[in-house]
Amino acid sequence: MTKNVPEVLTIAGTDSGGGAGMMADIKTMQMCHVFATGVVTGVTAQNTLGVQAALPLPTAIIDQQFQSVANDFTIQAVKTGALFDQERVACVAENLRKYHFGPLVVDPVMVAKGGAKLLTDAAITTLVQELLPLADVITPNLPEAQVIVNRQLTTEADIWRACTDIQAMGAKNVVIKGGHLTHQVNHDFVLLANGRQLTLTGDWVNTRRTHGTGDTFSSLVVSQLAKGQELVDTLQTAKTFLNTILQDEIIVGHGHGPLNHWGAEHTNVQI
Ligand SMILES: Nc1ncnc2c1ncn2[C@@H]1O[C@H](COP(=O)(O)OP(=O)(O)OP(=O)(O)O)[C@@H](O)[C@H]1O
Numbered sequence: 339m340t341k342n343v344p345e346v347l348t349i350a351g352t353d354s355g356g357g358a359g360m361m362a363d364i365k366t367m368q369m370c371h372v373f374a375t376g377v378v379t380g381v382t383a384q385n386t387l388g389v390q391a392a393l394p395l396p397t398a399i400i401d402q403q404f405q406s407v408a409n410d411f412t413i414q415a416v417k418t419g420a421l422f423d424q425e426r427v428a429c430v431a432e433n434l435r436k437y438h439f440g441p442l443v444v445d446p447v448m449v450a451k452g453g454a455k456l457l458t459d460a461a462i463t464t465l466v467q468e469l470l471p472l473a474d475v476i477t478p479n480l481p482e483a484q485v486i487v488n489r490q491l492t493t494e495a496d497i498w499r500a501c502t503d504i505q506a507m508g509a510k511n512v513v514i515k516g517g518h519l520t521h522q523v524n525h526d527f528v529l530l531a532n533g534r535q536l537t538l539t540g541d542w543v544n545t546r547r548t549h550g551t552g553d554t555f556s557s558l559v560v561s562q563l564a565k566g567q568e569l570v571d572t573l574q575t576a577k578t579f580l581n582t583i584l585q586d587e588i589i590v591g592h593g594h595g596p597l598n599h600w601g602a603e604h605t606n607v608q609i
């Protein structure tokens with residue numbers, strides 16, 4: 339039997355440990371039954387214990403990957419992950435302006451779980467000026483949101499104000515992931531393009547196997563959007579689904595272990 343499947347694109351760095359970056363993206367997309375293509379922005383030597391080395395790729399091969407994908411596939415939704423530095427951010431933004439890949443989810447990855455920087459300080463302004471205005475959805479975690487608005491966010495009111503400020507910078511829909519706010523309450527803060535606010539809630543899962551949660555969240559969003567799900571439903575699906583697979587641990591690696599991307603087999607959440 340032949341059938342069409344939605345085609346999606348991840349623009350991200352690789353993780354030799356298999357749990358984050360493009361590896362997590364592709365596993366999530368596979369789990370969601372969409373076809374994953376990938377533009378690699380850089381390579382990391384990484385495992386569940388940390389990032390040992392990182393090498394951004396030359397922009398010429400990034401440009402060429404964009405062209406190869408654009409010339410052959412009908413991409414229905416796209417996401418960005420680790421972009422490393424100013425040159426790579428500018429290159430990716432230019433390609434995203436050139437090609438039309440459908441809704442863009444920007445995951446403004448800055449720091450890996452172990453603390454390694456995946457975006458230079460000098461690249462922040464370029465990210466805000468060039469990439470953010472292209473974003474249909476932006477999904478910063480709390481520390482990333484703080485960098486974008488350049489101030490501390492300590493209360494929920496601070497976070498809502500930051501959502502408004504990030505929207506004013508050009509991102510249509512803003513999701514600030516509250517996972518770093520407190521380990522008791524697990525809320526994500528959403529400001530939709532129409533000005534509506536909503537909170538995504540979920541129980542806090544007591545686990546250290548959280549390598550790639552952000553990548554998996556944004557990949558769930560991009561996959562569901564490619565399948566035509568409405569944004570609000572997409573965000574709720576992603577949140578509930580992630581929460582469920584966090585509870586379905588696999589024992590891999592010796593640090594912050596990866597998520598269980600087979601988790602779909604054990605949940606009632608429709609993806
Ligand atoms: N232990 C946990 N229990 C429940 N939900 C969690 C847990 N850790 C993360 N999440 C949820 O996972 C999603 C991704 O959040 P998080 O803030 O961890 O992303 P991130 O920091 O960008 O991840 P990454 O380490 O991949 O960069 C959010 O919806 C967050 O609330």
Ligand SMILES: Cc1ncc(CO)c(N)n1
Binds near residue numbers: 456
């Ligand atoms: C390559 C890469 N992208 C993103 C993250 C964040 O999870 C990571 N740890 N590594």
